[in-house]
Amino acid sequence: MTPASIADYQRIARKRLARIAFDYLEGGAEDGHTLRRNRQAFERLTFQPRVMCDVTHVDSAVTVLGRPLAMPAIVGPTGLNGLYMPRAEEDLAKAAHAAGLPFVLSSASTSLIEDVRRATAGDLWLQLYVQQNRAIAESMVQRARDANFSVLMVTVDTPVHGVRDHDVHNGFKLPLRPSVRLMADLLMHPRWCLRMIRQGGSPQLVNLARSLGERANINAQAATMSRQMDMGLDWGAIAWLRKLWDGPIVVKGILSVHDADKAAQLGVDGIVLSNHGGRQLAFAPSPIEILPRVMDRVGQRLTVIVDGGVRRGSDIAKARALGAQAVLLGRAPLYGLAASGRAGVDDVLGILRREFEITLRLLGRCQAAQLDATALDDGHRDQLARLDCS
Template sequence: MLPAIKDYRALARRRLPRFAFDYLDGGAEDGRGLARNLAAYEQLLFNPRILRDVSTVDATVSLFGQVQSMPAVVGPTGLNGLYWPQAEETLARAAHAAGLPFAMSTASTSLLEDVRAATAGDLWLQLYVQQDRRIAEDMMRRAQALGFSTLMLTVDTMVHGKRDHDVRNRFKMPLRITPRLVMDVATHPRWCVRMLRQGGSPQLVNLAHSADVPVSMQAQAALMSRQMDMSLDWNAIAWMRSHWRGPVLIKGVLSVADSQLALRYGADGVVLSNHGGRQLESAPSPLEVLPAVVDAVGDKLDILVDGGIRRGDDIAKARALGAKAVLLGRAPLFGLAATGPQGVADVLQILREEFETALRLLGVPAARQLGESALSEDYRQRLARL
C-alpha cells in the first residue's frame, strides 16, 4: 500500500496515456475551480481536544436508513473503462467490501445489470436527463428492478464545461486515430493490453441499452452529443417520483436558494457540488457554501458534499460542518488507474484509517458527534459573523 492518495495519483499519471489522465484529473478552463475545491479543505483548521477517552472510535454513520462504515459514498464518474476493464464492477465491489454505497453514473461503461450481478451491496443511480426523457425513464426502471436504493439527479450539465485539456489532447469519443494519439498510447503498453482484453475502446453501454442504439462508439457518441433536456425544472422531481420509490437527491446545488427549492419540491437531499471543478470554473467550492445551506435546511434535508476530498481529515471537516457524507470521485479512480482493484481497496482503506486517526486526535470518539466544536475558534467566530 502506498502512503497517500497523492501517491496513487502520481502512479496513475505514469500508467495512463496523457489524454486519459487529463480527462480524469483535469478541471474546467484554467483549473481554478478544481484548485479552489482543494484549497477550501486546506484552509479549514481543527480545534483538537485532549485527555478524552478515544480507546475506541466509531466511524459509522447512517444514511437513508443504511449504516455505513464512514460518512462517504463512492461517487458517480463517467467513462471509467478508460482506466481499467470492468471498472464499475471493480469500484462497486471495493466500495461494498469497505462498507460504503456505490453510485453508478449514467455514463458508465458497464451495464447496471452486470454491476448488480457483481455485488449485493447498496447501489445508487446517478441520472442525466436528455431531451428524450424515455431514456432516463428506462434507466430508472432498470435500476429500480435491480434493487438500486437511491436516485441522484445531476443538474449542472446542461452543456459541457470548457475543458481545455481535452481540446489540446483532441480527446472525444469515439477516439480519433492521430499520430499524437498513437505515440501517446504506444508509450503505455500495459494500458494498451488491458484495453485490448476488454475489446478495445470502452463503451457507454448503459446509455446505449436504455436508448436502444447499437453498441458502437459512433452511435453512442452521437447519442451523448445530443443536448441535455434544457427544459428540466423543479417539476422534474415530481416526474422522477412517478418512476422511483426510494430517496431522491439533487446533485449540483451551490446556493441556499436552490437548497430551499429542493426542499419545497420534495427532494430528500442535495449534493453540494461544482462537478469536481469541471463545469463552471468560477463556481464556489461546495465546502464554502456548506455552512449556509446546513443552517437553512440541514434539519430537513440530508446534505452531501463532493469536490476535493483527498484525506480522511477532509471527510472529518465536511462532517463537522454539517454534511451527512461526502462523495468520493477522483480518489478511488486514482487507485483504480494505478493498480486496479487493489488500488481502489487501498485508497478506501487509507481514507478510513485517516478518518479514524482524525477522530482520535480531535478527541471525538464517534463520527456522529462531529460538529462545529471540532473546528478552530477563529473559523467558528467567522461563521458566527456570517
C-alpha cells in the first residue's frame, strides 16, 4: 500500500526498526504527557475558511531569516540518526534541499559536518549543544563556518537529559550492550541488524569525536553528550557565541514569554519555541500553546519558529496563522528515512507540501504569507488557554 500520510510512514518505521531504535525515535519524557499534548494542541485548533476566492495559483513559499523556503518548514536537528539508516544526515540534507528547505545538522549527528556539506550545496544550519569543555563547541562552530553553514541554532533546554522510561526499559545507552532482550529484538528485525553491522555497530557521534580530537570512541562521546553538558550555561553565552559566529543565531528551547523577551533584548535573530519533542520536561506546555503570547511580545523583534507534533500540512498552516514564520520538522522526516531511506524523506516532505497547499486553497488563501489569525476560528485563543499550564 502506498503511504498516504506521515502516520503511514510512522507505522512502516515501527515495523522496520528494532524496538530499541523506534522507542528512541518515538518516546517522550516520563509517561508521555508532553508528547501527547503537542498533538492535542494542534488538533484543538479549527479553521475559519473563506470561499469564492480565486485559488487557481497558490504560492507556498516564505522567507525566513532572509532565506527563501519553498514552504514554512525546516528539516530540524535530530541526533543519532544512524540508528535508522546509514549516512542518514546526508540523505536528510539532500532531501531537504531537493524540497527547497534548509537542513539543520545536530551536534549529535552520526555524519561529519564536512561530509554533509560535500553531499549537498544547499542551505545548512548547525544545531549546537554546549558542553562543559567549551572548546568542543568552539571547534564545531569553526568547522561549520569553514563548511559555509549559514545559521547557528543553540539548544538551551538540555542541561540534563529528561527522564525517559523507554530507554531504561530497553537498556538503551551508548554503546549498545548485548542483553537477552536486545538479542531477541535484533532477531525480530534482521534487516535493521544487518544495516547496523555494515556500518560498524553502534552509530558514532562523529562530530563530537573530531572536535574532541579523539578517534571514534562511543564511550567518550556519550559521556560528553550527557554527564558533561554545561549546566552553568546562561544568557551571557550569547555574547560568547557572537564572537564565534557572525551569522544569524537562533535560540532553541524557549517555552515562556519571559525567555522570549530576554532573547529579543540580547539581540538574537530568532527563537524556536520547543519542548524538545516532549522528550525533556514532563508536563511542559506545547509550543503552539504559548505562540500567540510570544508573538504579542516579541513578534516584531525577531523570527519565531515552532516545533513539536507537526504531522500534517494543516499543522504548518495553523502555526503560520498564529504568527510563526516556520515550523521545525523532527520526527516526520525520520519516519520516512527509517521506512525507505532518501526516497521516504522525499515523499514525507512532498506529502507535507501537498497537504499545505491544499489547506491554503481550502482556506481561500493564495499565498502562505496571507495566513494570519483570521484563518482560524475566533475561539482559538480560548482553546489554547484551556490547555495552557504555563
